[in-house]
Amino acid sequence: MPKTSAEVQGMGHSMKRKEDPRFLRGKGNYVDDVQLPGMLHMDIVRSPFAHAKIKSIKTEAALKVPGVLAVITGETLAKYNLHWMPTLMSDTQMVLPVEKVMYQSQEVAAVIATDRYAAADGVEAVEVEYDPLPVVIDPWEAIKPGAPVLRTDKKGKEDNKIFHWEVGDRSGTDKAFKDAEVTVKQDIYLPRIHVASIETCGCVADFDKVNGKLTVYMTTQAPHAIRTVFALVAGHVGLSEEKIRIIAPDIGGGFGGKVPVYPGYVIAVAASVVIGKPVKWVEDRMENLQADSFARDYHMTAELAAKKDGTITALRIKTLADHGYADAAANPSKFPAGLFSVCTGSYDVKKAFAEVDGVYTNKPPGGIAYRCSFRVTEAAHAIERITDVLAQELKMDPADLRMKNFIKKEQFPYKAALGWEYDSGDYHAALKKAMDKIGYAELRKEQAEKRARGELMGIGICSFTEIVGAGPSKHFDILGIKMFDSAEIRVHPTGKAIARFGTKSQGQGHETTYAQIVAEELGIPAAHVQVEEGDTDTAPYGLGTYASRSTPVAGAAGALAARKIREKAKKIAAHLLEASEEDLVWETGKFSVKGAPGRSKTIQEIAFAAYTNHPQGMEAGLEAISYYDPPNLTFPFGSYICVVDIDRGTGMVKIRRFVAVDDCGNIINPMIVDGQIHGGLTMGMAPALLEEITYDESGNIQGGSFMDYLVPTSMETPSWELDKTTTPSPHHPFGAKGVGESATVGAPPAIANAVVDALSHLGVKHIDIPITPEKVWKILKEKGVAE
Template sequence: MTLDEVKIGGLGASRRRVEDNRFIRGKGNYVDDVVLPGMLHMEIVRSPLAHARIKKIDISGAYKIPGVRLVMTGEMMAARNLGWMPTLSYDTQAILATDKVRFQGQEVACVIADDPYIARDGCEAIVIEYEPLQPVVNPMQAVAPDAPLIRDDKVNQTDNIVFDWEVGDVIGTDQAFAEADVVSEIDMHYPRSHPSPIEACGSIADYDRSTSKLTVYMTTQAPHIIRAAVSLVAELPEHMIRIISPDLGGGFGNKVPVYPGYVMSILASILLEQPVKWIEDKSGNLISTGFGRDVYLKGQMALRNDGKILGVRMHTDSDHGAFFADAQPSKFKIGLMHSAFACYDIPNAHLTARGYYTNKAPGGVAYRCSFRVTEAMFFQERMVQAAADDLGMDQAEFRRKNFVRDDDFPHRTPFGFLTDSGQYEKCLDVGLEAIGYDDFLKQKEEAAARGRLLGIGISTMTEPLGAGNSREYDILGIKMFDSAELRVHMTGKAILRTGAKTQGQGHETTWAQIVAHELGIPAEDVVVEEGDTDTAPFGMGTYASRSTPVAGAAVSMVSRKIRAKSRKIAAHLLEVSEEDIDWELGRFYVRSAPDRGVTIQECAMAAYSNVPDGMEPGLENNAYYDPPNLTWPFACYIATVEVDPLTGVWDVLRVVAVDDCGVRINPMIVEGQIMGGLTEAYAMANMQFITFDADGNCVGGNYMDYLLPTAWETPGFELHEVVTPCPHHPIGAKGIGECATVGGPAAFVNAVIDALKGTGVRNIDMPLLPDRVYEAVTQHHDVSGAPPVKTD
């Protein structure tokens, strides 16, 4: 009797999320829920100015408040060699400002007190004198002749440029442009956005002098990287550091970097020998922690009249804020921007990138994307639409003509990536059919005759998800593989631990499904645990859609090791040789006598009670998985919109999403990821950005200005699927967590630009606020959204 895989919660089962049992009952255990005996509370004083010299800090007022235990300033940190810390991109970042403040919201002092009210009273009692300096709020200002030097702390830094970087073939690309019939151009700004998890950052540091052990409860997506970083920064031995990342209220890339607040709470706990809790408020999170995007994108495409793309030139100017703290692989200065155009068969491409320091918060984190892939795909799909328009070609037809063919995999992209698999044209066809493409074009024409502006936008893309391999991908030299450890108990129940860290993705549910698929142990019999560096195997954490491609693969591999040992035990129990045994889900049987068999649970019991001579007892193992390649999911997103020409307001009519992420482990969770991603895509296209005024004030540092869409305005999404299994992943799965956030924005923007077709408008920068759209509609020109925002 063969087990039904879906019934035991294996692959393809839309199993309800195990973790929701506690979340919907309010029984989650977040950092702020952790209370330790004798715990003190820390609060941070932040700079009100974007760029200013610190003249004087008077902390005496804070010490007059009963219950204030410690006040720390940059000077004190510097005296302990903790004024600065390394960033994830080989730069340095101030923990507490010493010489000057370099962005609004920068940490200047902190107060540790008996309760959080007193800590805040203490912060208010600190008096700081600043001498304002000229602020820099965009790359153009950063290289202006009169620009102030932001990083005067760095010995060899003479300007505000972080890096110059290039990739691709400059000669071949020049040649392609020389041969082009048409050259299409685009010039855009992808605005600064913020991952904005519902739970902000926080930590509880607990240094115990009697054991010399430092335990830190921390909101981190990558606890093992943090352990290594703390060991290096605080000069504590790694085995005496335990990082516990409990339940996380979302991450989206925001909880990858090391933030000053973590380090301050650790130092405070060491100094006071008491646990110190720091819980960041939402404004602190929005103004000071890792943002996403903020890149200027200039592109050129060399085209033949028949619609064939001959080559692409890309240039990016990226605004990194005051410290280069991007969380990304060391080798790639502008992340995986050069993954752009991977789904198109383009012979030549060249990318140049320049990074800039500005007086803005640091940390270009990958906000729900695989290291700047969001910008890359937006760049690609906006460029593709502009090119199709310039050629007078239908935008779907233009894509179809340039797609990599199904039989052309693996395909080497012009920037050197190797895409693994896909059925691009099929996905596009499913999307066009679902939206009713031809009908909509007719409807659009009829509406135009009555003065109504309808538009349709398409975004098709493949993106690289699941870093490593470890040859090319590392963070601070630590190679990007991942791990899983599986212990099967004697009754056939199991505990699985991985080096990843769930933060809403549902690992506790889906990892068990992979075990069920590999071993036939029902998913409900497998408990999943992550986030404690004392118990979990070493891993690089969860971001960049790498969990399923890397840690998920490790879960498969460790399960297979368990199966291999179980096979030997089964042979012993069945008294036949291993070669005479076959496997079906959950059971070994004698090939010649299929009725004679033992279940995986029987093997587990025997592992603890009846192992063959010479075999180690027990049934547990681990696996470290170094992926041979990234996984390459494909997506086709199509949006239709109507623009109100009198106000510039645009409404979404329909959104169709076709995702091919290979084999779906839990379709319900996959669909949830896509809907969440499309919601964020809609938000970025429609309403969401963090901008700055000319004085460097952050506009968007609270939820009245930084808008998260609600169910009220979020459009409905129609989901479809195509399945092309990943050829190199053990279960054929590809990453999916970020596809919709990455590919979605261009669909909405392309739709609005399409509605304005014929007016000469090529671009409106996101978010497509009504005033920007209105300006484009009435003035017939492109609209820039680059800061500083105009105010009066």
């Protein structure tokens, strides 16, 4: 039950969203809606080859196209030393190439014109002559001795390896495997996918030559960090951080894809600085899918060691990570494989070892998230899939095997074998709730009956543990900037407030939930708390919104800033009530004198006094700022159960039911949490059944438009059934954990496990996602059960 009234709308209220009125009326302000006087348009020439030398770029014809003003090439940028830029992972990537292209659809030149049609005409008229080079697409080929070395720009580089990263007790784990009664091993591939937010990426760069100020309206999830990156990258050409303003306006979905700095942004900025006019660049969908950072592409080999009774004793995972031509992942700097080491999952595994090797190929750069916290989906898929492989080997029910190995409630805080300290959890309760809700025992009976009749039905479980809220400054930074986040609250004389945060909503509803946090802490109705973020000139510095960090980090900062305000409010109240501070008690929205009912001052009265009648010696005003450095990460979790039916004629997998029991700690807005889970489940189903980007041997992308990159529609998406348990985070100021990505992490293995379960009696042990009808039909055919 919420503690606050329906008027205040603090935590626990399903408040209708404050941002919706503008979106419902078509009055949102997305980047492509920004229209500035004299604004020019930019379009990009892209490479048809995956690996080729650039022999020449002829721009004369393009410059004759009516409306075309300039063509920018790598040579143009090289004059300013802006043709390469650093990635967030201390690698480098090209802004525009001078010597060679490294993937199909790579930026080759940019055309600036008076309108978007003229710019597109200009692109058609740019003539580029290429000399194709050998293409390396398969990462297994890329690591072989003698493979063509791709990063010839790196002096002395003799192979395509990027990094080797390992964690855990290698020899102890090896010994546990040697001594094990049972071991299982499975190759698991998580393919390359793309977040495909419905709004693509873009910017309007506006350089004011008179004031020397650069304003960039930009689809970014991390505006403050971007400002610093721009200052660092372009400092040598005179762009100084106080003269850079990044504005992230309304964003049409981010999911991780709007964290990186893409070449298009940098070229638009360079064009605006050189020409002195605003320049708009908005990519189209094919550019978005073909050139923006991708997610995953992890080739994993997972192994479990166990006793015959099902007790898991050790986990070992070896991974080859295909990063494309540059390591442009958006991980915290010390974590080249993100938080993959959460791969022991929800289980009490004593010995574990994981290693990841990053490798270059002729594909777009990346390794960013797809709505997940830095490689957690990969980790969850590995452990949840291999757990089912073990269950099958031991002929144990996968639910029993999980119950047997779960970390017990009383073991929290739990130190995992690979180093993480899980804050809180009750995994048994979540799985039991999911099993009760879906009727697990009855479903197993039904499955047995159907099997006897030759029908294919499967039940899949996933009991995932998330790791979000990056992160504690001791370990977490991006390019050296610690991963704190911030909130600044100002209470006005009439008792209304403005609250600004260092994060940036992309649909998560921060304008509502942050207002509810302030309402909960101060008793000011959420309706009267104006939330702003995304403008680096006004908001406090923060690291942005990704990895489910807004509530765990910036939300915590909001609560702490509000509590600072409450401390000052207490002093003012003591002054107004002529009482000592020790005699005052806080109930939502007012301070009262202990034992003197009726003697109280509301936050509104106190706010007024802060500007009109504050105590002598105290500064006027009522505001505070907080930069929150989380003491630990948070560990949301859940148990999902999926029921599928498989059509023996077509191989089509139909999700009949999907029950999701989530635990994200204390909840700010239940309606919004449910919405996040619905969306996350759908983005979990997408790669499980539909989405994949592949390349042919020549490096031609397959899946580079919505013609064949299959984003789920309303037809494939089931009606998700939700439930929850509530295990507050012990270290978070209001016990929240974050929820935006739990479902994306948990859904794919539940679905994959259900499909494999449906076919397990035929000897099927594993199917790589996406589990397409074609893949299933081939298996049915091979097993002689296709209709």
